[in-house]
Amino acid sequence: MSKMIFVNLPVRDLAAATAFYVALGGEVNPQFSDEQSKSVMLSEAIGVMLLTHDRYGQFTQRPIGDARRESQALIALTVDNRDAVDATLAKTTAAGGRADPNPAQDHGFMVSRSVEDPDGNVWEIVWMDPTGFAPPA
Template sequence: MARMIFLNLPVRDLAAATAFYVALGGEVNPQFSDEQTTSIMLSDAIVVMLLTHERYGQFTQRLIGDARQWSQALIALNVDTRDAVDATLARTTQAGGKADPNPAQDHGFMVSRSVEDPDGNVWEIVWMDPAAMGAQG
């Protein structure tokens, strides 16, 4: 079995978070979703588990942080084209995200913009041109 990443995120509003992550390009996996959890497949190897605060609290004794106030992680997701960066931002902001909480970056061989989900988690949407990146070194 290939290695996978499961990113478990506490969410205040499961429906709003689900809409955002579907707009990010994910697909709901009903097999692992219920009234307190939505399993979002971003790829065959990346799964975002959206958990209500009540459900998330069943896995930890720690307080649930507020991603709107504190940075806890930097999460980046690649896309296939430069234009897909802006298209992804357009879809996710229409689904309740906040565009560009961090400055956009354009290094020629790499472009990134960020979007904040309804709970404050920030995702960088990144496109890289491997051929041009190799020429930079």
């Protein structure tokens, strides 16, 4: 079995968070979704589990932080081409995200912009051309 990654996120508004992650390119997996959680698959190997605070609290004893005030993680998601970076930002901001909470970057071989989900989690949308940079000497 190939390795998979699931990012588990506490959310204040499950419907708003679901709309954002569908706009990010995800598809809801009803098999692992209910009234307190939505499984949104960004690819066959990348899933985002959106959990209400009550459900999230069943998995940890720690308090739920506020991603709007403190940076906890920067999660990067690649897209197929340079134009898809801007297109993804347009879709996610239309679905309740906030564009560019961090400065956009353009290194020629790599372009990235960031978008904040409705709960303050920041996703970097990245396109890179691996043939465009030389390995360190």
